[in-house]
Structures are given as structure tokens and as C-alpha cells.
Amino acid sequence: MTTLNVRDAAGRVAGPTAAADSASTGPVLTAIARTVVALGRALLIAVPVLLVSTFITFMLGGLTEQDPASLVLGDSATPADVARMREVFGLDKPLLLRYLLWLWSALHGDLGSSWFSKIPVAQSIAERLPVSLSVAVGALLIAVVLGCVFGILAAVRQGGWLDRTVTVVTSVLATVPGFIAAIALITVFSLLVPVLPSGGWVPPSAGLWKWASFLLLPSVSLSLDAAADVARQLRTGMADTLHENYIVGAQVRGLPGWRIVLVHALRNGAGPAVAVLGMHVPRLIGGAVIVETVFALPGIGDLTKTAALGGDVPVVQGALLVTIGVVLISSALVNVLLVKLRPAARREI
Amino acid sequence: MSVSPDSATAVRAAADAAGESGRETLLSVRGLRVSVADGSEVVHGVDLDIPRGSAVGLVGESGSGKTLTCRAVLGLLPVGVEVTGGEISLRGTELTALPAAKRARLRGTDLAAVFQDPASYLNPSITVGAQLAEVLRVKIGLARRAARYRAVELLHAMGLRRPTHVYSQYPFELSGGMLQRVLIAMSITAEPELLIADEATTALDVTVQAEVLELLTELRRDRGLTLMIVSHDLAVISQMCDTVHVFRDGSIVEAGPTRRVLRVPRHPYTRELIENHERFGIDRVRKQRSQQ
Numbered sequence: 001m002t003t004l005n006v007r008d009a010a011g012r013v014a015g016p017t018a019a020a021d022s023a024s025t026g027p028v029l030t031a032i033a034r035t036v037v038a039l040g041r042a043l044l045i046a047v048p049v050l051l052v053s054t055f056i057t058f059m060l061g062g063l064t065e066q067d068p069a070s071l072v073l074g075d076s077a078t079p080a081d082v083a084r085m086r087e088v089f090g091l092d093k094p095l096l097l098r099y100l101l102w103l104w105s106a107l108h109g110d111l112g113s114s115w116f117s118k119i120p121v122a123q124s125i126a127e128r129l130p131v132s133l134s135v136a137v138g139a140l141l142i143a144v145v146l147g148c149v150f151g152i153l154a155a156v157r158q159g160g161w162l163d164r165t166v167t168v169v170t171s172v173l174a175t176v177p178g179f180i181a182a183i184a185l186i187t188v189f190s191l192l193v194p195v196l197p198s199g200g201w202v203p204p205s206a207g208l209w210k211w212a213s214f215l216l217l218p219s220v221s222l223s224l225d226a227a228a229d230v231a232r233q234l235r236t237g238m239a240d241t242l243h244e245n246y247i248v249g250a251q252v253r254g255l256p257g258w259r260i261v262l263v264h265a266l267r268n269g270a271g272p273a274v275a276v277l278g279m280h281v282p283r284l285i286g287g288a289v290i291v292e293t294v295f296a297l298p299g300i301g302d303l304t305k306t307a308a309l310g311g312d313v314p315v316v317q318g319a320l321l322v323t324i325g326v327v328l329i330s331s332a333l334v335n336v337l338l339v340k341l342r343p344a345a346r347r348e349i
Numbered sequence: 350m351s352v353s354p355d356s357a358t359a360v361r362a363a364a365d366a367a368g369e370s371g372r373e374t375l376l377s378v379r380g381l382r383v384s385v386a387d388g389s390e391v392v393h394g395v396d397l398d399i400p401r402g403s404a405v406g407l408v409g410e411s412g413s414g415k416t417l418t419c420r421a422v423l424g425l426l427p428v429g430v431e432v433t434g435g436e437i438s439l440r441g442t443e444l445t446a447l448p449a450a451k452r453a454r455l456r457g458t459d460l461a462a463v464f465q466d467p468a469s470y471l472n473p474s475i476t477v478g479a480q481l482a483e484v485l486r487v488k489i490g491l492a493r494r495a496a497r498y499r500a501v502e503l504l505h506a507m508g509l510r511r512p513t514h515v516y517s518q519y520p521f522e523l524s525g526g527m528l529q530r531v532l533i534a535m536s537i538t539a540e541p542e543l544l545i546a547d548e549a550t551t552a553l554d555v556t557v558q559a560e561v562l563e564l565l566t567e568l569r570r571d572r573g574l575t576l577m578i579v580s581h582d583l584a585v586i587s588q589m590c591d592t593v594h595v596f597r598d599g600s601i602v603e604a605g606p607t608r609r610v611l612r613v614p615r616h617p618y619t620r621e622l623i624e625n626h627e628r629f630g631i632d633r634v635r636k637q638r639s640q641q
Contacts, residue, residue, distance in 0.1 A: 246469060249464075264472050268472065
């Protein structure tokens, strides 16, 4: 049994010093290893998901009765012209072969060209992705900030007026469709109090403030249900966590209240909220069609909608590929974040 | 439950004994009353005097009010439970009147506590070393690197082998005995004067329990730590404490020097406790064997 004499502590200086150094590298290494494992697992899932989902969309494109060749050529085209056009588009080949050919060129970065406008798909995506991404990232930030602030406050003030207000407001927001929120926001901030533009888009090069002013309303209307869901999940998760013994343990150690809430409770209570946020990311990017329509934004959602209505299969395929890619990246990030938040949870996997 | 005149004199006797030994009173609890949300009182006027450097035992069955008394002293009563009367003073400072933030600052630096089931009192998602270093940074103001170094040193001083390895472990990777040592390290790191050990060794197996009790005894001897030991186990109390307070139904029924209370119990409940211990304790079997 060791004692706590000064002499003892001094005599052992050599031991703990060397030990303290390895303590700094040890946990770092295991943390990196854990992250790599989580990322690897996410990628292993991503590859088959990517293959299956692109194949399904390709099949759906092939199964529709639309004949793009005759659509492109119009009513006055002769059957010979249509046949020649089908050959150009590769529609005379079997569906599976067409998919493999598409996949092969997609892997080489060639997503083909629009059947109608002849613009390369990669080019239209590159033009529109920044618009969608900036709206989505803006919405994500707003959802995280609002969700965290109100979720944490409601959990800390359980049963108080703030908690009840947050519960009511989030329940309402979670059921309001994005386009209703968009129209309401336009009515208030563009018509009644005309401070923000009701739609359209300028690139950041036109001035950051101007760019942000065009982004704000679409981002807010897109973020509301995500913010409400994050707030609700965070409130529930944190409310449970705040009753745990280790919160009492942290209080006994005399740690300040904000540190207990933001370090000890948040870390263990944030899991469900992070998972829900991860599920919202696809909706922020792929599901922005309605918001992009309402605000007349030239984004991926708008591109997909126009292409899908016209039967422009290469464009739809390319847009879907990008959307799926973004979704997979975000879910991989969420998985890594969850592992980092609660390392003990790896026992449950 | 009314306090019999017999126990009242015993309480006074304990206070006198402390006065005679010439040690100043570190913690004084006077007429402490604790009630739950529906208005029913669960602790009915408890008096306690804990002289500096002493070890005071609180014994009694579960639900007798020992733990609530400790939590009231710490200022950490569960939600809906509150102090409805009495005074708690630490070195003459009245604690019940202090605002929550000031009481939080006292915890760790003036009084500390360890509990039963140590694993549940540590954050499951943070390594034990990081949690210990956090206390060192927040309560003592050490820098990151210094806190890590000091934390490893403290783990070593608590008798943990391979302290650097322990530093980077998560709570679920350590045994109960190791975790209790980690918690003791955390609680004494800001050099509090009073350590409350609420059933701190109850869930541990006997050899580990002995080691942890030994560690507490050493801390008392080497650092002058005052101990308040809560247990339902008379063996622990008799081994560790100078004076003992017997709790029943939210009141102290008997108090006095441990030897006196265990040898000549005055209150019927104390007698019952000791008899049960004799009847079911290991000593009885051992005595029988030696008689054969």
C-alpha cells in the first residue's frame, strides 16, 4: 500500500514523468484508430448503397414509357430519325449494359450530357451545387444553433415555462411543411417589413452581405423542422442524462453548473439529436426542391425537378449520384461523431 | 419518532467528548430537518458535531436519513427534497444560507464525498484521467499539461498500479475498487478538510474494501482529513470511527464514542443492530469452532 508522504511523491518523480508523456500519446492514438474504424465501416456500407441506389434510379428511368429520342426530336421526326437518335443516346442497348456503361464513365468522372440542352451534366451540377450547399449549410447551422440553445435550456429548466413553451413551439414547427414556412417568411420579411429579398440568388462575389441576405430566408424555412427535431431530441436526451449519478458526481467535485451541463450532460445526451440531424441532412440537400422553387433558387433541387419532368435521364442520374454522395458523406460523419461522443457505446455495437 | 431522554444525553456526551479532546469543531449540524415534496418530514432534527481530524460514523438501516443528512451537508439534495429547518455550519460559516454557486465552490475545496457504486458517479464517455485532470484544472487552476502530470501522480499515490494506463481508461474498463480509488483521488485533489464516504465500500468485495478503508485511514493520518463515514456495516464503523451516531427513522437515537456505543449500547435499536451483527456475523462461526 502506498502512502502520501512528500518524500514518496518526490522519489517517484521519474516514474510518473515518463508515464505522463505516454498518457498524452496513448489516448490520441486510440482515438484516431476508433475514428478510422468508424470511417471504414461507413465506407463499406456506402459502396453497396451507392451501387444499388443508382441502379434503381437507372431502372426507373428505363421503365418509363417516355422515349427521349422522340421527345427531343419533336412531333415532326421520322421513325428513321428517332432510331438514329436512340442509337446516339445508346437506348438501343439492353438496360443492364447501359447501366454498366454509365457506371463506367461515371467512375471516370463523365456523367454524360443532357439529352435536351447538350450541356454536360457535371457542368450543370458544378454550377448549381454551390447554391444548394450554401442553403443547406446555412440551414444546418441555424438548426444546430436554435436546436441546441432551446433543447439545452428546456432540459435544464425541466417542467418550467420555458420547457413547456419549447415543447409547444417545436411540436408546431415540426408539423409545418417547409413551403408554408417559406411563404409565411416571405410575407413577413419581404412584404410586410421589406428587409430581405423574396427570392433569387447572387454569388458571394457580389458581396457577402448581399449573398447572405438572399440565403437567409431559404435557409431559415428549410431549417425549421430540423431545428425543432434537434431541440426535442436534445431536450429528451439531456433530461435523462441530467438525472444520472455522474451529474451528482460532477457536482460533488465542485464543477461549475455550465460546465456540468455543456461538458458532462451534453456529451452523453447529444447522441439522439446528432442522429436525427444526420437524418435531416438528406432532406436539406435532396429535399430542397420545394424551397428552391418558392425562392426561385437555381440549385440541385431545381435542376432535378426540371430534368425529371422532361425525362432527361442523364441529368436526373447525375443529380441523384451527387445527392447520394453527399448523404453518404454526412452519415459517415455522423457515425464518426457518435463514436467520438460516446466511446463507451462501442460496446453496444 | 421522538428522541428519548437517554439518547439526548448521549448526544451531549459525544459533544463533550469532542470538546475535551480539545479539537475544534469542523462541521456542526444543529436541528437539521429535511422534507420531501409532499410535505412529509424524513429527517427530524439531527444534531452532529464533527471535530477536525476525527472520523465520525453514521450507522443505521437504509431509509434512516443518513444519506439525506450527508446530501444536505453537501447541498446536493435530490429534486423535490429540501432542508426545512436547522443549521449546517462549516468552520462557523452557515451553509444553508449560501447561494448555490458559492456552495458549489466549497465542494471539492472544503468538503468532498464518495459514494456507493463508483462507476455510476463517473462520466462513462470520458477517460478517468481526463475527469481527474478536469478537477485539477477547474478547482486548482493547473494548466492542461500540469494537470495531466499531477493526475497521473495522484493515481499513483492512490495505490493504482500502472497509473498512466489507468489514466486513459474509460470507467467501464476498471474494477469497482480501482474506480473508488479514482473517485477518492478526485475528491481529495483540491485538499478538502472533510470527506464524506457514503457507503463507499459497500459494493466492494472484502479484500478491496479493506484496501480502500486503509487508504482512507492513511489520508486521515497523513493529510489530517476529517472523515464522515456512512455505513450500515458496524464492522466498518468500529474499524474506522472515533464516534458513532445511530440513525433510525430520520433521527439519531444514540451517539457516543464508538467503543462505548458498541460495548454498552443504551438504546434498544442499537442493541438490536449489534445483536444482529453478532448473530449473523462471521465471528460467531469462528468462536464456535474455537470452542469445539
